[in-house]
Amino acid sequence: YCLICLVNIFLMKNVVVCVWGGQYEYILVEKRGEQSNVGFIQLNRPKALNALCDGLMLEMERALDAFEADADVGAIVITGSERAFAAGADIKEMQNRTFQECYGGNFLVHWNRVSTVKKPVIAAVNGFALGGGCELAMMCDIIYAGEKAQFGQPEILLGTIPGAGGTQRLTRAVGKSLAMELVLTGDRINAQEAKQSGLVSKIYPVDQLVSEAVKCGEKIAANSKLISTMAKEAVNAAFELTLAEGNRLEKRLFHATFATDDRKEGMTAFVEKRKAHFKDK
Template identity: 80%
Template sequence: MAALRTGVFRLAVSTMHCRPGVFRKYSAGPLYQYILVDRKGHNQNVGFIQLNRTKALNALSDGLMAEINQALDVFEADPQIGAIVITGSEKAFAAGADIKEMQNRTFQECYGGSFLSHWNRISTLKKPVVAAVNGFALGGGCELAMMCDIIYAGEKAQFGQPEILIGTIPGAGGTQRLTRAVGKSLAMEMILTGDRINAQEAKEAGLVSRVYPVDKVVDEAITCGEKIANNSKIIVSMAKEAVNGAFELSLSEGNRLEKRLFHSTFATDDRKEGMTAFLEKRKANFNDQ
């Protein structure tokens, strides 16, 4: 997919100017129905995706997830973008998967069609993704947040995996990522009871890194994204790969991966520039090479 052109692109949804089912965009870029897409930061180097099914509490439909994946592919291919922020509304990051779409599915359809397999795109990106979570992050919404690399939470956020209450279990990584984030006991309690935890409990458990006032969390996530985007993009990708390896490899294997990636930085121009700038007491000028 072609990289973004210079300037901001976003969806303009207005019932005053658009016929039902027709959506406009302000400038170049894909046309979206369920999300708002923009560039943020002083240097416009942070990709921004906002879920926009507010009446449905941002329930994750197949169409919405397909649009998220499309926007992620655009940002991944854009050399100017160094980090991505995903958020919802103040009331709901995402209240779960769209139950209406799932209610009448059969086992044969789910298994044969690998249902939910395309929901994993966030976790395969090389560029870091920051989730800015306000309100409900439940079921698929909690799983979507956990696919991101960093989670910032508004002080009224709620996290949970309540699938057990509707006769099923998490299907987009909830049993795996939640357990790795908060430990077996709390994950088991949340998944088997359907109980939620609040933002402060999530921070204490290690699920989120920071908690902010509701009206500040998105801006703080963008600021975090800017800090990341100002570093060398190739080195950031290596660091992300190394950290993710800690969740999938043994300690010895993870250390070997880290060493290989560390050694690989010495093949980059940015490693040389970073160390030279440090010794010369100036700010590094990375070129992502």
Template identity: 90%
Template sequence: MALFCRAAYLLLKPSRPVAACISAAARQYSSGGQYDYIIVEKRGEKQNVGFIQLNRPKALNALCDGLMSEVGQALDDFEADGGVGAIVITGSDRAFAAGADIKEMQNRTFQECYGGNFLSHWNRVSTVKKPVIAAVNGFALGGGCELAMMCDIIYAGEKAQFGQPEILLGTIPGAGGTQRLTRAVGKSLAMEMVLTGDKINAQEAKQSGLVSKICPVDQLVLEAIKCGEKIASNSKLVSAMAKEAVNAAYELTLAEGNRLEKRLFHSTFATEDRKEGMSAFVEKRQASFKDK
């Protein structure tokens, strides 16, 4: 198993220099941003779901620095877009992301990594205020697994595989793999995955709590978009508060978390959306939130 994992991981490396990863025309988001490594659109009936598709097919969407910078730029655009209430990140049917680009990292020195705080900006996905859904088909290995875990919700295709095989390359996860995986699946399974490099399939990921839903491969993105539309129909302001409260549960004690939750709950009473939501409930009508 370990030998297969190592072989598979190494086979997922890009076969040519990073600068030549995508020869097709740059993709364009409606705001005017140009992208070489990702496709950026709005999806949903009301065009209220931001959509980011990793687009390095020949490298199985291996994460290079340029790709992650573009993801950050797209997230910034969606964060500033008042019409977007949720964001979906996906890859291809074969690979969500096969890992970090090993060729890009191979010759880096400790001084370069430490002095330049290598991978620091990759964390942007986890700091977005709007809810982010990962739609994972195929391989989500190494940095790909870490990218999925930075998202708020993970939907998996039936053939998805998750793993942190960095140990087989003589290193360890560097974008949150040891931390988020442990919080998601518990110490024992996380330790086994990190120390052996073994993968888990979609069913095992669902049972362990890493993903919330398994979908047929051809329905995965549609289901993620539907989830995004449902989230986007609520108050974007209050959704951000709810996301902050849930994320705090991983970092605070129960008492501290409850105090933060109570403060955020009280804060909703200063919003027009809380008044509208409760009034709509009492009047038995659909709420019309204004994100205020």
């Protein structure tokens, strides 16, 4: 950094400078795991319970782009604090927006970046995951919850509806009846109810949640990153395609793995009863 840059950084409030990934104001970014192969993003607006402002989501997009381009990273973990994953979108920021501004500017369009990342993304949810926070968690591929986590889409109580995929992803995750109840009443469900309904896959004690999510990321990153991407594409297609179309896509992707060195290495290692050494090719 030049001297002027260092002075500017010093003067800016609430700026976080990370060892990896550059400078961010609203998030903490680093790589974790024994092999430093898990990208880690922590929302960092504690006074606002990690409310999702536009600046935070733009920084999230930047960090995800960087991890997507990093050949060493095989999975990404997104988390918040023990009190709140994200308590919702920043209402103060959107309070005075007009229809023309929202529609003309395609408001929230870039919030969808989490769902388009090719690498597997794990949400580690402690505390509140409400509104935009619940939507952000659902954009991830796997959701781990702390014992005190709460999920909900309370936009109806503010005179609006979910706008970042809440009505769509929640319905696919938990079914029409529960999704309709949560969206129309603004009620919340706890971690146990979320697991029972299929919204989250595992529940951990609050102080173990993040480390367990990173462990899951390490397990995923130890496999072929190329094949993991193909597997993720196939599973996601199940929500978009008919069964017949989905099976055709799965078969094509399965066939495609036979063009990779990693498929050959994986099967050879199995036959030779040794650990596979994938090279993501």
